[in-house]
Amino acid sequence: MFTTKSFIKKNKVGNYLKHVREHYIRDDIACGLQECESCFPVESFLSPDHENKCALFEFNHYIILDTNVILDQMDILEESILGNVIILHTVLKEVKHRSLPMYKRLYNIIDNPSRHFYVFINDHHKGTYLQQKEAELVNDYNDRCIRAACSWYINHAPKCRFIFLTDDSANRAKALQENIQSLSVSDYITNLNNNSSLTDKLSRKDYHAKDAAKDVFPNHLTNVELLTGIREGRLLQGTFRASRDNFLEGFVSVDSYEDQIIVQGRAGLNRAVDGDTVALELFREDDWVCPSDIVLEDEGVEDENVDDVISKENELKRETKKKRGAKPTGRVVGIIRRKWRQYCGILQGGIDGVYQLFVPADKSIPKIRVETRQAEFLRTQKLIVTIDSWPKHSRYPHGHFVRALGKIGDQSTENEVILLEHDVPHSQFSEEVLACLPKMPWIITDDDVTKRVDLRHLDICSVDPPGCTDIDDALHCRPIDPEKLEVGVHIADVSHFIRPGTPLDREAASRATTVYLVNNRIDMVPELLSSNLCSLRGGEERFAFSCIWEMDHNANILNVRFHKSIIKSRKAMTYEEAQLIIDDKTKQDSVAESLRNLNKLAKIMKQRRLANGALVLASPEVKIQMDSETMEPLDVEVKKLFETNSMIEEFMLQANISVAEKILEVFPDCAMLRRHPVPPSLNFDPLVKAGRHLGFEIKVDSGKNLAKSLDEAIKKDNPYLNTMFRILATRCMLQAVYFASGAFQKEDYYHYGLAVPLYTHFTSPIRRYADIIVHRLLAVICGSDATYPDLLDKKKTTDLCQNLNYRNRMAQYAGRASIAFNTHLFFKGKLQDEEGYVLYVRKNALQILIPRYGLECTLFLARKGETSNIFEYNEEDQTQKAGDVVLHAFDPVVVRLTLDSNNIQHEKFVLQLVKPVVDNFSVPGIDQTDDNDKKRKSPEPDKKKRKKKKH
Amino acid sequence: MSKNRELLSKIGLRLDGRRADELRRIRCKLGVFTEPDGSAYLEQGLTKILAAVYGPHQVRGNRSKAQHDAAVVNCQFSMAVFSTGERKRRPRGDRKSTEISIHLRQALTAAIKTELYPWSQIDVYVEVLHADGGIYPACVNAATLALIDAGIPLKEYVCACTASLANNDVPMLDISHQEEIIGGPTLTVAALPMSGKIVLMEMSQRFHVDHLQKVLEKALQGCRDIKHILDEAVKSHIQDVGSSTGWANTT
Numbered sequence A: 001m002f003t004t005k006s007f008i009k010k011n012k013v014g015n016y017l018k019h020v021r022e023h024y025i026r027d028d029i030a031c032g033l034q035e036c037e038s039c040f041p042v043e044s045f046l047s048p049d050h051e052n053k054c055a056l057f058e059f060n061h062y063i064i065l066d067t068n069v070i071l072d073q074m075d076i077l078e079e080s081i082l083g084n085v086i087i088l089h090t091v092l093k094e095v096k097h098r099s100l101p102m103y104k105r106l107y108n109i110i111d112n113p114s115r116h117f118y119v120f121i122n123d124h125h126k127g128t129y130l131q132q133k134e135a136e137l138v139n140d141y142n143d144r145c146i147r148a149a150c151s152w153y154i155n156h157a158p159k160c161r162f163i164f165l166t167d168d169s170a171n172r173a174k175a176l177q178e179n180i181q182s183l184s185v186s187d188y189i190t191n192l193n194n195n196s197s198l199t200d201k202l203s204r205k206d207y208h209a210k211d212a213a214k215d216v217f218p219n220h221l222t223n224v225e226l227l228t229g230i231r232e233g234r235l236l237q238g239t240f241r242a243s244r245d246n247f248l249e250g251f252v253s254v255d256s257y258e259d260q261i262i263v264q265g266r267a268g269l270n271r272a273v274d275g276d277t278v279a280l281e282l283f284r285e286d287d288w289v290c291p292s293d294i295v296l297e298d299e300g301v302e303d304e305n306v307d308d309v310i311s312k313e314n315e316l317k318r319e320t321k322k323k324r325g326a327k328p329t330g331r332v333v334g335i336i337r338r339k340w341r342q343y344c345g346i347l348q349g350g351i352d353g354v355y356q357l358f359v360p361a362d363k364s365i366p367k368i369r370v371e372t373r374q375a376e377f378l379r380t381q382k383l384i385v386t387i388d389s390w391p392k393h394s395r396y397p398h399g400h401f402v403r404a405l406g407k408i409g410d411q412s413t414e415n416e417v418i419l420l421e422h423d424v425p426h427s428q429f430s431e432e433v434l435a436c437l438p439k440m441p442w443i444i445t446d447d448d449v450t451k452r453v454d455l456r457h458l459d460i461c462s463v464d465p466p467g468c469t470d471i472d473d474a475l476h477c478r479p480i481d482p483e484k485l486e487v488g489v490h491i492a493d494v495s496h497f498i499r500p501g502t503p504l505d506r507e508a509a510s511r512a513t514t515v516y517l518v519n520n521r522i523d524m525v526p527e528l529l530s531s532n533l534c535s536l537r538g539g540e541e542r543f544a545f546s547c548i549w550e551m552d553h554n555a556n557i558l559n560v561r562f563h564k565s566i567i568k569s570r571k572a573m574t575y576e577e578a579q580l581i582i583d584d585k586t587k588q589d590s591v592a593e594s595l596r597n598l599n600k601l602a603k604i605m606k607q608r609r610l611a612n613g614a615l616v617l618a619s620p621e622v623k624i625q626m627d628s629e630t631m632e633p634l635d636v637e638v639k640k641l642f643e644t645n646s647m648i649e650e651f652m653l654q655a656n657i658s659v660a661e662k663i664l665e666v667f668p669d670c671a672m673l674r675r676h677p678v679p680p681s682l683n684f685d686p687l688v689k690a691g692r693h694l695g696f697e698i699k700v701d702s703g704k705n706l707a708k709s710l711d712e713a714i715k716k717d718n719p720y721l722n723t724m725f726r727i728l729a730t731r732c733m734l735q736a737v738y739f740a741s742g743a744f745q746k747e748d749y750y751h752y753g754l755a756v757p758l759y760t761h762f763t764s765p766i767r768r769y770a771d772i773i774v775h776r777l778l779a780v781i782c783g784s785d786a787t788y789p790d791l792l793d794k795k796k797t798t799d800l801c802q803n804l805n806y807r808n809r810m811a812q813y814a815g816r817a818s819i820a821f822n823t824h825l826f827f828k829g830k831l832q833d834e835e836g837y838v839l840y841v842r843k844n845a846l847q848i849l850i851p852r853y854g855l856e857c858t859l860f861l862a863r864k865g866e867t868s869n870i871f872e873y874n875e876e877d878q879t880q881k882a883g884d885v886v887l888h889a890f891d892p893v894v895v896r897l898t899l900d901s902n903n904i905q906h907e908k909f910v911l912q913l914v915k916p917v918v919d920n921f922s923v924p925g926i927d928q929t930d931d932n933d934k935k936r937k938s939p940e941p942d943k944k945k946r947k948k949k950k951h
Numbered sequence B: 001m002s003k004n005r006e007l008l009s010k011i012g013l014r015l016d017g018r019r020a021d022e023l024r025r026i027r028c029k030l031g032v033f034t035e036p037d038g039s040a041y042l043e044q045g046l047t048k049i050l051a052a053v054y055g056p057h058q059v060r061g062n063r064s065k066a067q068h069d070a071a072v073v074n075c076q077f078s079m080a081v082f083s084t085g086e087r088k089r090r091p092r093g094d095r096k097s098t099e100i101s102i103h104l105r106q107a108l109t110a111a112i113k114t115e116l117y118p119w120s121q122i123d124v125y126v127e128v129l130h131a132d133g134g135i136y137p138a139c140v141n142a143a144t145l146a147l148i149d150a151g152i153p154l155k156e157y158v159c160a161c162t163a164s165l166a167n168n169d170v171p172m173l174d175i176s177h178q179e180e181i182i183g184g185p186t187l188t189v190a191a192l193p194m195s196g197k198i199v200l201m202e203m204s205q206r207f208h209v210d211h212l213q214k215v216l217e218k219a220l221q222g223c224r225d226i227k228h229i230l231d232e233a234v235k236s237h238i239q240d241v242g243s244s245t246g247w248a249n250t251t
């Protein structure tokens, strides 16, 4: 059954501990060739019927790949042209070690039977195992193992032919010496018979420019030099972050330093790309500089010419050298690990030939040089490009084209870009996932009825934003005796349909959340569930998970119970409808009565919550009205809020709190909770400063004091001032995150924003995966479902939380990006005067918030790099003064708004001051009777598929 | 680093090249010392154990421990200073070795026909020469051999084995140190494999109840496999001893 030969592998780790590990060599590992009769038959996708047609060989052949091919040429491998590929285990391990994303992509190919890939475990095979020689480098050892496996295959199956592909010329030479037929990938691909689509995707790593070319960048140190440098403390290791505004500046965050370390100029950045792990040399303190606040854009068009860079470097030096307050500065001397990914962007216009410059949408990524034969077409498209290498003689990194997303400026293209840039999984649900859905027509069986509490007789209703199709909560309220009210929150029973471990469950867990773009919704679960079976629609019988309290009239909870139920919502209302019913005193039916009771209770609960120190934060949330036919934005407006919004929110908060208490009680180790950490006091600096300049003391020592000082920050002549404070306060906060209760100390469970010791998410299982987990935990507690191993595993839950937190953050950013894009679309070609407020006062600019559109824009007081001769900046008071006009933070202004579309990837708003009037600076207002404003009377909103988020 | 490591690769091999249901290599030898009444050396992977048995003899020291109807089994477990990567003095009788000593006694007492030796005592000394996971099972297996070497009547072999779950799904056998560190909970079972009786069972962490049965079965399978290996070793030992004394020829 197994060979008993054991080998010993020694390696030294950390403080020179001797590690000895077993390594079993086996005789039962198969070659995977269908033609082979000597090996033990195994499942193998290799097929003699598949043909690799390369013009260089007149015979069919199997391909063996070197590690570098997989790491660099994945885009080629993913095209389903190459087949019958043997992946050696040595290679697989190396790929996994070097790049997990590449490993995952590789495994997707291996798992696909139609690609005919096979993994050969050469390192445990008795015929191909080699022992590492004394002082042999790992790379050399691996190369030797790979060649040994090639030779073994050649001898093992004399009737078959094998081609070894590697881009490492040294390894290729050695392979040829050992009579292994070996080629570089580009030689192989260019000679393929059907290569048309492939050549553009070749990685340009081996690209050698004229050797005479002058070096643009200093050398990188070798890996060994880097490691010894770091160990001896001469070099620092950190993560490189490029500045978005200045292509010649970046920051490296090093663990042992509180400040980020500045790197500047070509020599300082030395080919580091945003996100890379770099090694850094710190300068002596006299050479430290200040972070620049100037904006420098890379305007290069011609390839290797660096004159303009040099002039910009000089400008930067002048700017940063002289001042006091220098920060630690250094230069990048080597790259420890690249974090290159795929980038969205466009081709820079005005370049002829096969070499083109690609401009990423993300400003912190440098332009990328690509080689393509279809530049004409690609110039109209949004593209995805990846970086292959960055040689020191090249001003730009070299990359290759991966795929085109669609025409620049199209809604669908832009949506795709937003989704890709935020890593939102948005492919169609697979057949496998859809197979997990219940068969239609779906009916409630007698069995279901016995297992659930039948609440169909209750007058339950739901209140949501207009156009909402994924209704996940409904409520009821009824008096049970003169002193007591029964209040029920009924949440869609999604976990009934999504069973743990199924493909549907895994897909939902990976998506983690539904993503809302302006005119598109990327569902977490298939539509049949999200908009039908789980959605608590009016008049339909649905499964729900109910949380039912008995309360007195002062909203004190007397007791709480949870159970699965069957409900029939009487009506799905909008916030506005519910508000009208409450306000309309002639309505006396039971729905109206319960809404009024709920509203009354909610007000008390809110009062109590605020008294406990819960924060009321503000961030201007806008809603974009779309023309349902042309899909063009018609209007941008701030969301309207009714009393009923707050009513629903209160009960959802309370349900979440009650559930959190329950699941923690029963599952102290693996309950999925949500915490909102207390922000470090440093975060509040801008808020406290802004308060001081306006004569308010904002206390930030506790949430309660902060809430109180925010309440007191009121100025009669500027009613919006309080909101401005709240907007600023919102920006000081940290993100709330999910966590497994066992992974934190009890005092860290605290939710700062809500000022509650425990919180979780229970109320939106249709659009959040965390809620599904919470439902499952609660279902176990109610005895209506069983546990499964992963649910009780603290580590698994922690891993899951990490993904949920990441996806939620990305979903939020994607939603904002979508609103920004549509706001831009709306403003295209428009000229408008709008009311705004000064958010921050800067040296040469004012940051203006325009609440009506939720926009934050910069009003430049002077041109870049210049100081204004009209305005006088007072750093102490944070004011700008021009004549007798003094502008403070939070002052109201009127500005003219236009959209600058010169740069199609980065359209931006340009502001001009209208009021207060400043001679030689402000512009006269557009005539207010201009009918431009009145024309766009908003029609009915598009009701098809949109839902605004609730709390 | 441990995070990205799967205990069982998609191809079905473990980190050291074993399949999920394979034991590590077991090599053993009986009668390695002359001084004690019985002794054995056992290697299970890189875990190396020496076991020595003295007795049965009169109860030494505290006489009140003696039992009128059975022998007292006394176990002493210790680890050599060089047994792990880090050289460390390990005083006898620390908490961990006391615990293992007690567990050893529990497993061995179940197998020894103690009722044959009232008022007497059997001493079992086990020393770990090298630790690479699964120390306790290796000690049980070595002690069994030493007891056989000492000629103490046993009901049957007592064998022990560990099992765990790879990737939270596939049960796997005989956990190495590397796997112990990376993996989740480990189940240790000592059993009388022929009658299928479990004499000791221990979990390092909780298993989900859905998994426990299959992991337990896997561990019992391991005990049966080990029994075969020990049995072979005993037979060949007897043959060696026999041939040197001329037994083999007389039959």
Ligand SMILES: [Zn+2]
Pocket: A030, A031, A032, A033, A036, A037, A038, A039, A156
């Ligand atoms: Zn074969």
